[in-house]
Amino acid sequence: MKILSVVGARPQFVKLAPIAEQLTARGDEHVIVHTGQHYDINMSDVFFRDLGIPDPDVHLAVGSASHGRQTGAMLAGMDEVLEEHRPDWVLVYGDTNSTVAGALSAVKMGIPLAHLEAGLRSFNRRMPEEHNRVLTDHAADLCLAPTEVAMAHLAHEGLADSSVLVGDVMTDVLLKVRDTVADRDPELPPAIDPSGRYYVATLHRAENTDDPARLAGIVEALAKVDAPVLLLAHPRLRARAAEQGLDLSQGAVEVADPLPYPSLVRAAMSSAGVITDSGGLQKEAFLLRVPCTTVRTETEWTETVDLGWNVLAADVSTLAAAVTRPAPEPTQAAPYGDGHAAARAVEAIAAGSRR
Numbered sequence: 591m592k593i594l595s596v597v598g599a600r601p602q603f604v605k606l607a608p609i610a611e612q613l614t615a616r617g618d619e620h621v622i623v624h625t626g627q628h629y630d631i632n633m634s635d636v637f638f639r640d641l642g643i644p645d646p647d648v649h650l651a652v653g654s655a656s657h658g659r660q661t662g663a664m665l666a667g668m669d670e671v672l673e674e675h676r677p678d679w680v681l682v683y684g685d686t687n688s689t690v691a692g693a694l695s696a697v698k699m700g701i702p703l704a705h706l707e708a709g710l711r712s713f714n715r716r717m718p719e720e721h722n723r724v725l726t727d728h729a730a731d732l733c734l735a736p737t738e739v740a741m742a743h744l745a746h747e748g749l750a751d752s753s754v755l756v757g758d759v760m761t762d763v764l765l766k767v768r769d770t771v772a773d774r775d776p777e778l779p780p781a782i783d784p785s786g787r788y789y790v791a792t793l794h795r796a797e798n799t800d801d802p803a804r805l806a807g808i809v810e811a812l813a814k815v816d817a818p819v820l821l822l823a824h825p826r827l828r829a830r831a832a833e834q835g836l837d838l839s840q841g842a843v844e845v846a847d848p849l850p851y852p853s854l855v856r857a858a859m860s861s862a863g864v865i866t867d868s869g870g871l872q873k874e875a876f877l878l879r880v881p882c883t884t885v886r887t888e889t890e891w892t893e894t895v896d897l898g899w900n901v902l903a904a905d906v907s908t909l910a911a912a913v914t915r916p917a918p919e920p921t922q923a924a925p926y927g928d929g930h931a932a933a934r935a936v937e938a939i940a941a942g943s944r945r
């Protein structure tokens with residue numbers, strides 16, 4: 591079986607890692623296409639290095655642009671790639687512009703399409719990611735769902751026959767990395783005592799970074815938290831704050847560059863809580879049993895909220911209190927699978943090939 595993976599943004603490199611490992615173990619052919627959506631070393635290269643992912647076979651180097659231009663540039667680059675490699679399947683991951691571009695290119699060339707992390711819904715149609723994931727699920731021949739909730743969304747949209755519950759591949763990676771970093775000390779800036787209380791924060795979504803009053807309100811709330819807040823600043827956050835003349839380093843907030851994946855996991859593990867608008871980090875916090883506060887009006891990972899480990903605090907006036915709330919009741923629940931999702935995903939694709 592020959593699979594061509596299309597990836598481009600940071601969370602997709604994490605999802606690719608266990609899939610690449612499985613395909614290699616089975617002796618399948620795997621072509622990796624990097625669209626170039628993320629291109630900074632600490633947003634891309636370090637993930638390939640730390641997670642042992644083979645170098646991309648093709649790099650489209652599209653870079654940043656408006657959504658239409660960026661997606662269009664990927665689409666324009668993909669025809670040639672698919673003609674050259676003629677895979678049995680194109681595999682796309684998550685919900686970014688790279689996902690929808692990879693999906694469209696496959697269906698236009700008549701190549702079977704599988705979507706990993708299918709069926710997630712925020713029901714917020716202002717999010718570009720919501721459109722990306724709905725369009726991709728409906729284009730896909732095979733929807734590989736991470737959770738029962740995602741399966742129910744797919745069934746509701748008439749996609750039950752093309753859907754398979756495989757579990758969450760980010761859980762595969764997290765559980766493995768957690769065990770390898772457990773013995774190290776967290777790498778924190780000198781101003782933060784690793785044995786004391788601190789929080790880990792990330793913010794990158796347009797709804798939080800692009801409105802100056804909102805971003806200023808979030809930073810002000812974080813500044814008042816009762817322990818240091820390590821703010822791992824995505825390039826978009828730094829760029830918007832600079833344009834808005836906003837100093838991110840206020841009060842409790844300690845600004846740093848995004849961390850490589852193992853260092854992020856280690857820092858989150860020892861933290862008193864995570865504050866984020868990322869999807870992946872909400873789930874990683876839950877798996878590490880660290881309370882999470884999500885700076886959004888909704889989440890695709892509803893299980894984290896239902897089990898009490900994640901609180902939505904879109905209203906900045908509620909943010910500081912949410913962050914410092916007491917830890918929830920312990921739980922043994924495992925809604926994201928057992929750490930073997932990638933093996934199931936690859937088997938489901940192989941079974942699809944045999945049909």
Ligand code: UD1
Nearest residue numbers: 599600601627628629630633654686687688718719825826
């Ligand atoms: C994208 C995904 C989002 C995902 C996030 C993870 C879409 C629509 N969104 O958002 O779902 O959660 O990746 O990070 O695809 N930039 C750099 N260097 C880089 C990458 C980006 O400086 O390596 C800056 C550029 O100014 C760019 C901005 O960040 O315009 C936004 O990057 P972009 O890839 O468009 O979207 P993300 O916000 O990262």
